Amino acid sequence: MPLARRSFILGGAHTPFLGKGHPDFVWQKHPDFGKRENPSLEETLLAAVDGALADTGVDPALVDRLYIGNFVGELFVNQGHLGAALVGCNPAFEGKPAARLEGACASGGLAMLAATDAIAAGADIVLVAGVEIQTTASARVGGDYLARAADYKRQRGIDDFTFPALFARRIKALSESAGLTDEDLAHIAAKAYANAALNPNAHMKARKMTFEEAASAGGRNPNFLGNEELAPFLKVSDCSQVSDGASALILVSERGLQKLGRSMADCAEVIGSGHAVSSLFVDGDPTELSTVRTAVHRAYASAGIGIQDVQVAEVHDCFTVAELLSYEAIGLAAKGQGGSVAASGRTALDGELPVNTGGGLIGFGHPVGATGVKQPLEIFRQMKGRCGDYQVDRPLSVGLTSNMGGDDKTVVSLVIRNCT
Ligand code: CAA
Numbered sequence: 001m002p003l004a005r006r007s008f009i010l011g012g013a014h015t016p017f018l019g020k021g022h023p024d025f026v027w028q029k030h031p032d033f034g035k036r037e038n039p040s041l042e043e044t045l046l047a048a049v050d051g052a053l054a055d056t057g058v059d060p061a062l063v064d065r066l067y068i069g070n071f072v073g074e075l076f077v078n079q080g081h082l083g084a085a086l087v088g089c090n091p092a093f094e095g096k097p098a099a100r101l102e103g104a105c106a107s108g109g110l111a112m113l114a115a116t117d118a119i120a121a122g123a124d125i126v127l128v129a130g131v132e133i134q135t136t137a138s139a140r141v142g143g144d145y146l147a148r149a150a151d152y153k154r155q156r157g158i159d160d161f162t163f164p165a166l167f168a169r170r171i172k173a174l175s176e177s178a179g180l181t182d183e184d185l186a187h188i189a190a191k192a193y194a195n196a197a198l199n200p201n202a203h204m205k206a207r208k209m210t211f212e213e214a215a216s217a218g219g220r221n222p223n224f225l226g227n228e229e230l231a232p233f234l235k236v237s238d239c240s241q242v243s244d245g246a247s248a249l250i251l252v253s254e255r256g257l258q259k260l261g262r263s264m265a266d267c268a269e270v271i272g273s274g275h276a277v278s279s280l281f282v283d284g285d286p287t288e289l290s291t292v293r294t295a296v297h298r299a300y301a302s303a304g305i306g307i308q309d310v311q312v313a314e315v316h317d318c319f320t321v322a323e324l325l326s327y328e329a330i331g332l333a334a335k336g337q338g339g340s341v342a343a344s345g346r347t348a349l350d351g352e353l354p355v356n357t358g359g360g361l362i363g364f365g366h367p368v369g370a371t372g373v374k375q376p377l378e379i380f381r382q383m384k385g386r387c388g389d390y391q392v393d394r395p396l397s398v399g400l401t402s403n404m405g406g407d408d409k410t411v412v413s414l415v416i417r418n419c420t
Helices: 041-056 082-087 107-122 139-149 152-158 162-178 182-196 211-213 255-262 292-304 321-331 339-346 368-383
Strands: 007-014 065-069 098-101 125-132 246-252 267-275 310-312 397-404 409-419
Touching: 007 041, 007 107, 007 255, 007 368, 041 082, 041 125, 041 246, 065 082, 065 107, 065 368, 082 125, 098 107, 107 125, 107 211, 107 246, 107 267, 107 397, 107 409, 125 255, 125 368, 139 152, 139 162, 152 162, 162 321, 182 211, 182 321, 182 339, 182 368, 246 255, 246 368, 267 292, 267 368, 292 321, 292 368, 292 397, 292 409, 310 368, 321 339, 321 397, 368 397
Parallel strands: 065 098, 065 125, 310 397
Antiparallel strands: 007 246, 007 267, 125 246, 267 409, 397 409
């Protein structure tokens, strides 16, 4: 469906994404342990919202509506009702309409869609945020919380780390049917860590991961699953991070731009969107991401573009195999050819279609509710030349996002065009 009223990204902000492996993250072996605490959900969200208001210069009193993506605040920090938490970020928001959207790791993408829908329905200035705090629990306990994004009753028992195991199952299927190798996946992990090393906000900015380390299990990169059948197929380097963080951005209509006295040239326009959802209770083909394909092709159709027009992309690399299969789902590679695209360097920062330039979910980090807001903001920042050391060194006019909840279940895709 074409968008009924035009929506423009005016700017926004990320907090640093924090967690184990980040030099500022306080955990048991950190010198500050016991002296200082990691930022709370309230502090993290406030930092992103204040950052978005500062970046855009928008007077908070002029914001018409607010949306927030969050998956499981109730479990990690005993906090739900986050629409009201978002309103609590600024006294000028008091009484304004606000709501939380939840679609597992696509919660942020759903918040973006709610905002474009609100603009289509007449709103002019909308604030969109995404937040998740996940480091309050161990990775193993967090694995149980995150398993709520799967069919819990049926799939929880596959492993303590349910989602890593579900994607190990995809790697196993591809290894057996299409000759997928550790090297194919290692190219994606090494790219993620190399990009993150250039990104000051990235969770893994200080962790080196060479192609050789990512290609073999052992040492700091073990096969960690308890499920003996699946364990050999997944290493720590294949996984996204357990991160705390938030992103927020301001979306405006044409009338909103007039109200703010701003020009279109300050913005990037959301020119297409796609949203697709598959049943939680049925497993799809493990060798493809069919819901991602449907959502992305809906976004292409609504924008009137195809993969040949895309110059930069943010895809949902919750695991290396998810990025590889996304190459196929977005039309960059034919079925079974995702590995050769990964190996070719085409999606590297200096490649012809850079993907996940700030490190993706593996390198930048994956505070799950924030990811779907982080992605379009990253496309905007790349288009406006704001990415510092990881800036793509040529003009970018069309970008794509693909934000996936669960194991290819809820997917939101956006097509974004730079306004000049
Ligand atoms: N040798 C053998 N085993 C080891 C090991 C070693 N050297 N180091 C660790 N392990 C094993 C241990 O069993 C350990 O568990 P316990 O300490 O509880 O025994 C386990 O690996 C995890 O170790 P850590 O807790 O030390 O690992 P970590 O904190 O570095 O976490 C990770 C690594 C488990 C891969 C973690 O980063 C992770 O869980 N990542 C995935 C997060 C995730 O699933 N996110 C959701 C993605 S899915 C999505 O996006 C869609 C959606 O809707 C949910």
